[in-house]
């Protein structure tokens with residue numbers, strides 16, 4: 001009786017550590033609540049039963065940065081809010097990702113003025129930009145799927161060299 | 163003008179001089195900065211204007227000089243009337259005595275005027291910015307404050323602006 005046969009019966013698959021870890025990360029991503037303006041309404045409806053983001057393992061919105069690994073910046077960030085945003089980002093444990101949801105978070109949107117940060121990429125590194133004012137829930141979910149593709153291709157390297 | 167306002171405006175004119183303007187039933191009474199605290203006290207104590215419902219400013223630069231008008235909107239709940247006091251102030255170093263001694267609610271409004279217009283309120287207990295970050299420059303609601311913060315990116319200047327943009331590091 002061969003070992004291979006026995007193991008085959010037990011349903012063993014072989015893979016690389018990288019891909020299994022990344023698979024785990026994508027299927028249990030906990031976004032941090034960061035609703036700042038009108039876009040937050042669409043983020044809420046992306047969570048609601050008709051769009052149901054929890055199909056992709058994201059049903060838990062955390063109110064604490066220490067428990068989350070994805071920051072969805074939904075809405076416009078004022079200049080006074082910028083240091084707060086950065087501090088919350090710094091408090092999140094590695095690995096962490098950022099989605100800039102909506103035109104305001106991506107580039108300032110219609111608010112080209114003294115009060116609003118011209119894109120959150122001035123204070124935190126952004127992985128995915130979701131366009132729209134506001135983006136529909138499908139667009140946000142597509143943004144998250146895009147991020148999953150990115151995470152799945154992640155390599156294990158020290159963060160400094162990323 | 164509202165019948166109940168007439169004697170009040172007459173009293174103000176007898177005491178402080180000054181003129182008034184009326185627009186669609188709203189009365190604006192012009193007064194000098196030095197007289198404002200006295201006028202507010204008089205209106206509050208003798209004419210039942212117990213509420214400072216708004217305090218704001220307008221910048222009339224460059225058409226008018228003095229460029230700023232500080233506006234105090236007083237309401238009398240007892241008599242159901244409102245009256246605006248306008249204080250014209252010069253743009254070089256705009257200074258008005260604080261109204262916090264008369265109406266406590268003037269505190270944050272004067273901080274907002276300081277922040278947005280750079281109007282100093284003499285004797286204010288806590289003269290700090292209220293809306294903008296502490297380290298910001300200038301006063302955004304002044305007409306000579308630059309409009310627009312960032313140049314919009316188009317295809318022809320995309321690279322240019324992209325190079326200048328302060329992207330965050332990890």
Ligand code: SF4
Pocket residue numbers: 037038039074075076101102103104105109132133134135
């Ligand atoms: S992108 Fe549009 S919907 Fe989103 S925060 Fe800005 S203005 Fe609101």
